[in-house]
Amino acid sequence: MSRVFNFSAGPAALPQEVLEQARDEMLDWHGAGMSVMEMSHRGKEFMSIAEKAEADLREIMAIPDDYKVLFLQGGASSQFAMVPMNLLGGAVGDLSGRADYYRTGSWSKKAIAEAKRFGNVNVVADTESDGKFTTVPAEGSVNFDSDAAYVHYTPNETIEGVEFPYVPDTGDVPLVADMSSTILSRPIDVSKFGIIYAGAQKNIGPAGLTVVIVREDLIGRTMDGTPAMFDYQTHAKAGSMYNTPPTYAWYLAGLVFDWIKRKGGLGAMAEVNQRKAGKLYAAIDASGFYHNPVDPGCRSWMNVPFTLADPALDATFLAEAKEAGLVTLKGHRSVGGMRASIYNAMPEEGVDALIAFMADFEQRHG
């Protein structure tokens, strides 16, 4: 067996130790005589797995007691509807509830499109320029609607590789963040947020699990006509077991949380992540051959898009990289070029190997 360095944007690489543990426990979890995926979600074995996962996540993120942690299905795309349906009040169809949205890339655009079906969406900042997103608004430059039910933003745009270097201050208006691609990459102050949601398939675990961290006072305001499964209250009341949760994904998330604890927590993650991103951007900027278009003040630690001087070399780059054990480097079809996603589970050696390969490729083809 030869493991590759996998730069996929999501589903993404997982820590090898986590996969090894899952492999070893596949047919018999801790002497239970069954796989975790065969366990009743209401049995004491799985309940212990679920509770430990939540406790570990609360510990590593320092989540305050007045926040619920929900383990749901449906991805961030479901949250794009659940957030307005849970916070705008009224009824589906009346569109009178107001919310402020930042528009800073492909994922915030999707969030806005879905929210418009449920309310009055005010785009408070739009960084699109010539069809591209390469920056975020300066801190403090945005005026919010004091009557908005919430402000939504996307701290990291996975496709464009654009990241907010600050958390917007929205005063008393709850701040909602799609943190799919940055959650667990560094410490954050959860108390600044009303809701944090994240698809698991980047920094948490396998696809099919969505973690939602929601301040308790924001639960129970759901608009009439919301499906029970889209109501945070349904899941908060039932400890995320209103119906059968994605048990195996929840278990794997727990293994990842435990791995993060063993590695030193989010402070340690941040240190390595910043170093990984820093050296990759430095290599790109020092080169005349590779180019990253993003404003240096808001470059993503997690997703590093870059282009080659000659796009005709893209296919050769990808083929040679794959030969070198560096895979899934193709950029999103909407942006082109390359993208190296370097989440927590990408070891620093993977980034070093990519940088060395890039230098060698430039020397041979540049």
Next chain:
Amino acid sequence: MSRVFNFSAGPAALPQEVLEQARDEMLDWHGAGMSVMEMSHRGKEFMSIAEKAEADLREIMAIPDDYKVLFLQGGASSQFAMVPMNLLGGAVGDLSGRADYYRTGSWSKKAIAEAKRFGNVNVVADTESDGKFTTVPAEGSVNFDSDAAYVHYTPNETIEGVEFPYVPDTGDVPLVADMSSTILSRPIDVSKFGIIYAGAQKNIGPAGLTVVIVREDLIGRTMDGTPAMFDYQTHAKAGSMYNTPPTYAWYLAGLVFDWIKRKGGLGAMAEVNQRKAGKLYAAIDASGFYHNPVDPGCRSWMNVPFTLADPALDATFLAEAKEAGLVTLKGHRSVGGMRASIYNAMPEEGVDALIAFMADFEQRHG
């Protein structure tokens, strides 16, 4: 390692060969150098896994070409809303669309409660008697509303162990079935149904995947105010990849489909399942100590509830069964007693072991 016989109603036992294959491929799928759960859902490796799973399911169920097969999230509980939202037309809140529902147990009750939030639900048959559900309406005894958008029923009630021995003939009105606990247990004629949906965690694979088989003409009638993620058309157009699907669960479902093919398909499954259920019911009926309350004409092949003559012995029964390697036999809290769920993955030896244990227990305690 010692594997138990696990009678869980869901998440439920999986074929040991499937788990062994998943274990062996955990860190490196077919030389890709990564786990299936690390693969981009749009990469050629995962696409090949996804396509083979769908092709195998179509083959073993003989699904006609004018049906879409969707691999979704959210469980049957999400389908309870998606079915009315997709079929009743109009807009969320107007409640004018009409649908007929059978009320035959706990799960059909939940489906009805959710559908009432979106339309005018007509309960065409209700088998509740003294708070219990132990039978289904006689074939041909129900009158349907010819203007209903659809008729919904639950072919097998997992909690009560009640099963329809026939498929209702609803004429031109589309028939919708929650087949979570019977799908793949025997051959069915898919062309009799408008929509079949099933949570995976019983006969398909791990929790977190929902399979929906929908006739194409029923797609695109969605009511205004339906979240994009709850619109069948969203997923049908995108090959179930509108957003990141639950890739690992999809892969495991594919391994199960392949296992069913190797075992001889649904005809072979039906033969074994009927034999397993038949001998367990025979043992219960021959005993004066165990009792199954369900009308013999509609006893479930999949979920066999039974009570002990003296409920004070329940805890001893469960403890001794566990010692004998027979686990998760406790009945649902709403029914009490015991329940043995014996899906495809429960080997006949497991049922034989249960019957032998029950006889021995009766001899010692009866």
